[in-house]
Amino acid sequence: MGRKSFFxxxxxxxxxxxxxxxxxxxxxxxxxxxxxxxxxxxxxIDLLIIGIIFAVSTIYLLIxxxxxxxNEEGSAKKLSPLAAFGWVVIPVFVFMxxxxxxxxxxxxxxxxxxxxxxxxxxxxxxxxxxxxDVKYPERITTTNELRVPAGRPVKxxxxxxxxxHSFFIPDYRVKWDTVKGRENYIWFYPKKVGExxxxxxEFCGVLHHAMHGKVIVMPENEFNQWVEANKPKExxxx
Amino acid sequence: MxxxxxxxxxxxxxxxxxxxxxxxxxxxxILYIIGSFAAFFVAGLMAMLMRTELLSVGPTVTANPSTYNxxxxxxxxxxxxxxxxxxxxxxxxxxxxxxxxxxKDVAFPRVNALSVWLYWMGIVLALLTFVVPxxxxxxxxxxxxxxxxxxxxxxxxxxxxxxxxxxxxxGGVNFLTTIIRMRAPGMTWNKxxxxxxCTMGAFAMQLIFVPFLGTAVTMLSFDKYLGTHFFDxxxxxxxxxxxxxxxxxxxxxxxxxxxxxxxxxxxIVATFSRNRVFNYKGVVYGGIWGTxxxxxxxxxxxxxxxxxxxxxxxxxxxTTLLISIPVGLLMLGLLGxxxxxxxxxxxxxxxxxxxxxxxxxxxxxxIPNAMSSIxxxxxxxxxxxxxxxxxxxxxxxxxxxxxxxxxxxxxxxxMYNEVLGKLGFFTxxxxxxxxxxxxxxxxxxxxxxxxxxxxxxxxxxEGLQQIATVGSYIIFLGALxxxxxxxxxxxxxxxxxxxxxxxxxLEWTHAQSPPPPGNYAEPVKVSEDWDPYGYGK
Numbered sequence: 210m211g212r213k214s215f216f217x218x219x220x221x222x223x224x225x226x227x228x229x230x231x232x233x234x235x236x237x238x239x240x241x242x243x244x245x246x247x248x249x250x251x252x253x254i255d256l257l258i259i260g261i262i263f264a265v266s267t268i269y270l271l272i273x274x275x276x277x278x279x280n281e282e283g284s285a286k287k288l289s290p291l292a293a294f295g296w297v298v299i300p301v302f303v304f305m306x307x308x309x310x311x312x313x314x315x316x317x318x319x320x321x322x323x324x325x326x327x328x329x330x331x332x333x334x335x336x337x338x339x340x341x342d343v344k345y346p347e348r349i350t351t352t353n354e355l356r357v358p359a360g361r362p363v364k365x366x367x368x369x370x371x372x373x374h375s376f377f378i379p380d381y382r383v384k385w386d387t388v389k390g391r392e393n394y395i396w397f398y399p400k401k402v403g404e405x406x407x408x409x410x411e412f413c414g415v416l417h418h419a420m421h422g423k424v425i426v427m428p429e430n431e432f433n434q435w436v437e438a439n440k441p442k443e444x445x446x447x
Numbered sequence: 448m449x450x451x452x453x454x455x456x457x458x459x460x461x462x463x464x465x466x467x468x469x470x471x472x473x474x475x476x477i478l479y480i481i482g483s484f485a486a487f488f489v490a491g492l493m494a495m496l497m498r499t500e501l502l503s504v505g506p507t508v509t510a511n512p513s514t515y516n517x518x519x520x521x522x523x524x525x526x527x528x529x530x531x532x533x534x535x536x537x538x539x540x541x542x543x544x545x546x547x548x549x550x551k552d553v554a555f556p557r558v559n560a561l562s563v564w565l566y567w568m569g570i571v572l573a574l575l576t577f578v579v580p581x582x583x584x585x586x587x588x589x590x591x592x593x594x595x596x597x598x599x600x601x602x603x604x605x606x607x608x609x610x611x612x613x614x615x616x617x618g619g620v621n622f623l624t625t626i627i628r629m630r631a632p633g634m635t636w637n638k639x640x641x642x643x644x645c646t647m648g649a650f651a652m653q654l655i656f657v658p659f660l661g662t663a664v665t666m667l668s669f670d671k672y673l674g675t676h677f678f679d680x681x682x683x684x685x686x687x688x689x690x691x692x693x694x695x696x697x698x699x700x701x702x703x704x705x706x707x708x709x710x711x712x713x714x715i716v717a718t719f720s721r722n723r724v725f726n727y728k729g730v731v732y733g734g735i736w737g738t739x740x741x742x743x744x745x746x747x748x749x750x751x752x753x754x755x756x757x758x759x760x761x762x763x764x765x766t767t768l769l770i771s772i773p774v775g776l777l778m779l780g781l782l783g784x785x786x787x788x789x790x791x792x793x794x795x796x797x798x799x800x801x802x803x804x805x806x807x808x809x810x811x812x813x814i815p816n817a818m819s820s821i822x823x824x825x826x827x828x829x830x831x832x833x834x835x836x837x838x839x840x841x842x843x844x845x846x847x848x849x850x851x852x853x854x855x856x857x858x859x860x861x862m863y864n865e866v867l868g869k870l871g872f873f874t875x876x877x878x879x880x881x882x883x884x885x886x887x888x889x890x891x892x893x894x895x896x897x898x899x900x901x902x903x904x905x906x907x908x909e910g911l912q913q914i915a916t917v918g919s920y921i922i923f924l925g926a927l928x929x930x931x932x933x934x935x936x937x938x939x940x941x942x943x944x945x946x947x948x949x950x951x952x953l954e955w956t957h958a959q960s961p962p963p964p965g966n967y968a969e970p971v972k973v974s975e976d977w978d979p980y981g982y983g984k
Binding site: 241245246248249252256259260263264266267270271274275276277281282283284285287288293296297300301304305307308309312314315317318319321322323338371372373375377379381382383384385386387388390391393395406408409410411412413414415416417418419421 | 512584590591593721723726728729752754757760761769771775776786800807808814817818819820821823824828891894898900903982
């Protein structure tokens with residue numbers, strides 16, 4: 210490879226690299242579950258391309274350079290200083306371009322993960338050994354059952370009574386640890402009526418495996434009726 | 448000193464005392480590998496028990512979740528602290544380093560003996576898990592507050608970690624000194640074997656990071672037994688302090704395991720391709736030292752969802768993704784070494800080829816873990832278990848087993864049987880791919896939690912769990928074939944020549960198989976044009 214073409218390739222890669230870093234942030238709030246699914250899909254294609262390039266080259270090299278006679282030796286020449294430098298700098302640029310692209314994509318989605326929509330319904334969840342206490346603004350408490358209305362974002366404020374747990378709703382792609390002495394949060398957007406698993410994903414002792422419950426997404430009017438029916442009477446004990 | 452060493456290690460009839468009090472680096476190495484494979488075997492049995500337990504929803508082997516948790520604790524702690532780190536920085540470093548650099552022994556042979564003693568004491572402590580009435584049930588990560596309030600024996604965990612840590616620190620001082628001071632005359636820095644550079648990188652990281660783990664686990668036992676409150680939120684402490692300290696060591700520990708493993712694969716690939724290492728300086732200064740340089744700023748991805756500050760999630764996403772650069776250079780160097788080579792598919796080379804595929808899958812599936820947003824779903828699921836088994840457990844095990852076959856003729860003076868060797872490899876390779884790809888799938892697609900005795904909330908994965916379990920039985924079968932091939936080689940193996948592979952590295956060209964105490968009949972000197980990879984001249 211000539212010196213000139215080498216620097217041309219370097220220049221092109223640098224421009225690509227700047228292109229990736231310029232990826233902007235979307236303005237509109239986004240359903241993080243859909244955002245996660247899209248990014249995961251894109252990521253898998255990215256990884257598959259890299260993986261196939263490496264795997265096919267490996268198989269090709271292994272077959273092509275199989276030893277033909279017992280005393281044969283390899284015949285690779287030592288790289289010239291320029292080629293050696295190029296074989297470091299070009300891969301570094303390629304990997305770095307991909308890294309920066311993925312980081313930008315991840316940052317964008319992470320922004321949505323950490324910014325709760327203003328109209329979200331706020332519910333407190335406290336982890337304990339071994340279950341979840343769910344506390345609603347109307348002073349209702351349920352255990353291992355998180356009821357939410359369809360069509361409204363939900364913010365879950367997370368605390369722990371004892372050890373570290375991790376609150377996870379796989380179907381909504383959200384998870385955060387509950388740590389004693391701290392308040393953490395997640396949010397998700399239940400759009401359709403249905404039931405989903407919520408489970409603990411941080412080892413928390415003997416019955417860690419049994420620490421799970423249900424997220425029940427109800428039609429909004431049914432949810433309101435449920436709240437009315439279960440709300441403590443005025444002046445009643447908390 | 449040489450007189451003492453000679454009397455202690457003179458090749459005579461087998462003497463138990465001589466082995467225990469040996470200061471010969473090759474015997475110390477063998478003591479390490481016996482301990483390592485013993486730990487591997489027992490921890491592997493625990494894995495079989497766990498996989499069997501997961502065959503069906505509800506109790507299968509045991510009705511007591513604590514029993515399962517103890518198996519899991521032992522599996523993790525023993526595989527990492529008792530098997531992988533000692534096999535790599537204990538066995539391979541001890542066996543190869545003095546031989547490859549043309550030295551008679553390590554710089555401090557008695558400190559070396561102390562290292563292996565500490566390691567064996569650590570193994571004994573770890574095995575006490577099965578004897579004490581209150582076995583540790585805290586996982587190898589030992590997160591407080593659970594590890595403090597549990598009735599399980601957290602002290603056993605603390606002292607096992609501390610003994611292994613002291614052993615590593617003593618080894619680090621010893622090997623860095625040996626490599627810096629005891630190279631054969633004429634062996635300049637750019638003529639070192641890649642494995643030597645990898646060992647330096649690994650021990651540099653051990654010296655920097657082990658004290659953080661030591662601190663963390665010591666504070667844990669202080670909190671539990673002496674009433675301090677480092678991690679107690681009621682008294683102004685926080686469990687997050689432990690998580691930060693723990694991962695500040697335990698992520699670099701992945702590279703402590705990775706680098707020597709990759710180093711072994713480089714030796715195997717260069718020897719069996721009879722080819723020079725592709726872009727030597729790029730591999731050493733970019734790949735190996737690049738990994739060491741970045742190792743300390745990658746740990747944050749373990750605690751993305753454990754309440755680290757938001758800015759740190761951004762920084763760590765970026766720095767974690769960057770680790771793909773040096774690791775990519777290491778992979779590129781391996782592929783380049785195949786180019787224009789002359790590849791012979793003996794058993795060690797099969798393991799190296801297997802490594803190329805397993806590590807590729809493991810490395811690529813690490814990229815999602817770097818991205819904090821993607822991590823929000825996969826943290827704490829079986830995806831993580833599948834990923835780190837590919838990238839660390841299984842890849843590096845192919846390096847360790849392949850490396851053992853590679854060094855076998857030198858170490859024992861006997862040849863192994865190629866048919867048994869290859870049979871073991873293929874069985875192992877098929878098994879690991881079944882088990883760990885399914886684990887990753889269950890984690891990503893269903894969100895199946897790790898470290899879980901049961902999975903009643905995800906009963907739809909039962910069929911997948913059963914396939915994964917069958918895969919693990921195949922792995923176990925492979926391990927048995929490997930063990931049988933070694934026993935077979937010890938008893939019935941043919942006498943090994945000095946250099947069965949036609950390698951250009953010093954241990955093959957200059958030392959007998961097995962090398963006598965003191966390694967070389969006369970002091971080794973290397974010439975101006977000598978190169979451990981000087982093939983095709």
